Amino acid sequence: MGTMVEVRRDLKKYFKTPKGLLHAVDGINFEIEKGKTLGIVGESGCGKSTLGRVILRLLEPTDGEIFFEGNDITDIDSSTLKKVRKDMQMIFQDPFSSLNPRITVSEIISEPIHIYRTCKDSKELGKKVTELMDTVGLARRLQNTYPHELDGGRRQRIGIARALALNPKFIVCDEPVSSLDVSIQAQILNLMMDLQDEKKLTYMFITHNLSVVKHISDDIGVMYLGNMVEKCPSDMLFERNYHPYTKALLSAIPKVNIDAPRNRILLKGEISSPINPKPGCRFAPRCIYAKPECFNNQPELLEIEQEHFVACHLVGEINNI
Numbered sequence: 472m473g474t475m476v477e478v479r480r481d482l483k484k485y486f487k488t489p490k491g492l493l494h495a496v497d498g499i500n501f502e503i504e505k506g507k508t509l510g511i512v513g514e515s516g517c518g519k520s521t522l523g524r525v526i527l528r529l530l531e532p533t534d535g536e537i538f539f540e541g542n543d544i545t546d547i548d549s550s551t552l553k554k555v556r557k558d559m560q561m562i563f564q565d566p567f568s569s570l571n572p573r574i575t576v577s578e579i580i581s582e583p584i585h586i587y588r589t590c591k592d593s594k595e596l597g598k599k600v601t602e603l604m605d606t607v608g609l610a611r612r613l614q615n616t617y618p619h620e621l622d623g624g625r626r627q628r629i630g631i632a633r634a635l636a637l638n639p640k641f642i643v644c645d646e647p648v649s650s651l652d653v654s655i656q657a658q659i660l661n662l663m664m665d666l667q668d669e670k671k672l673t674y675m676f677i678t679h680n681l682s683v684v685k686h687i688s689d690d691i692g693v694m695y696l697g698n699m700v701e702k703c704p705s706d707m708l709f710e711r712n713y714h715p716y717t718k719a720l721l722s723a724i725p726k727v728n729i730d731a732p733r734n735r736i737l738l739k740g741e742i743s744s745p746i747n748p749k750p751g752c753r754f755a756p757r758c759i760y761a762k763p764e765c766f767n768n769q770p771e772l773l774e775i776e777q778e779h780f781v782a783c784h785l786v787g788e789i790n791n792i
């Protein structure tokens with residue numbers, strides 16, 4: 472299939488703040504194969520949304536390289552970037568605030584088509600908009616309604632239709648179902664998976680919810696304070712997970728069988744500051760296994776079994792491997 476996106480040479484994004492440099496993304500490397508989904512999971516503020524925006528070049532990286540279909544897009548000029556952006560789109564978390572409330576559904580969906588002039592006249596544009604609405608399951612009668620007249624699920628369908636308007640190859644989905652009711656979440660996830668099959672899309676799916684990402688992802692990367700701490704195929708992560716932070720995240724997933732034992736790991740201790748971070752493992756202040764070496768040296772993300780990468784000095788000792 473080949474690689475759609477490759478992030479290498481320790482991608483970084485730092486922001487200047489009055490208190491110092493905020494290390495939002497700090498040394499990330501991965502690849503996403505064409506037609507596959509990489510789920511990125513972590514708590515709010517771990518840098519996962521910033522990572523998505525840096526990959527799309529909506530934010531400039533501080534260091535590292537981004538390749539799209541084998542081409543280095545890290546430093547390309549704005550006209551080349553505009554061409555590449557046609558193939559790379561984003562679906563946002565909050566469909567309400569990401570949609571212009573003053574224009575109709577049809578105008579929202581057609582906006583990217585106007586910008587890129589991909590339709591030759593208004594007749595072709597109208598046909599394209601109705602096709603997109605059909606594709607995402609939006610009734611055609613809603614064309615002239617405004618976002619505030621619709622529920623969250625329909626608003627997110629508008630966001631998806633808009634993202635599909637230019638026939639992209641790669642979509643960063645930033646918490647696309649987090650603000651929706653659980654029943655609607657399933658509908659939107661199913662729609663996204665159907666669209667992926669049909670249009671051979673590649674996704675990067677960002678979420679704080681591991682149970683959501685399980686269904687849609689081929690691979691999962693777990694992020695903590697700007698670092699990737701564990702990465703492997705999705706099924707493998709739910710069978711065998713080795714990083715103490717991943718274990719805590721997984722233990723928080725509600726179980727269907729209320730009689731089943733639930734060993735929830737409650738994280739204690741302060742979250743370290745991402746501003747001028749101290750040396751060592753960023754998870755150390757909350758890790759029950761932390762030893763002095765954890766506070767001095769940052770662990771590297773190493774392959775501990777085929778396709779399974781973990782960043783923890785004590786991974787062998789903690790997991791008896």
Ligand code: SF4
Binds near residue numbers: 714753758
């Ligand atoms: Fe915990 Fe140390 Fe592993 Fe970090 S390196 S996760 S502090 S055991």
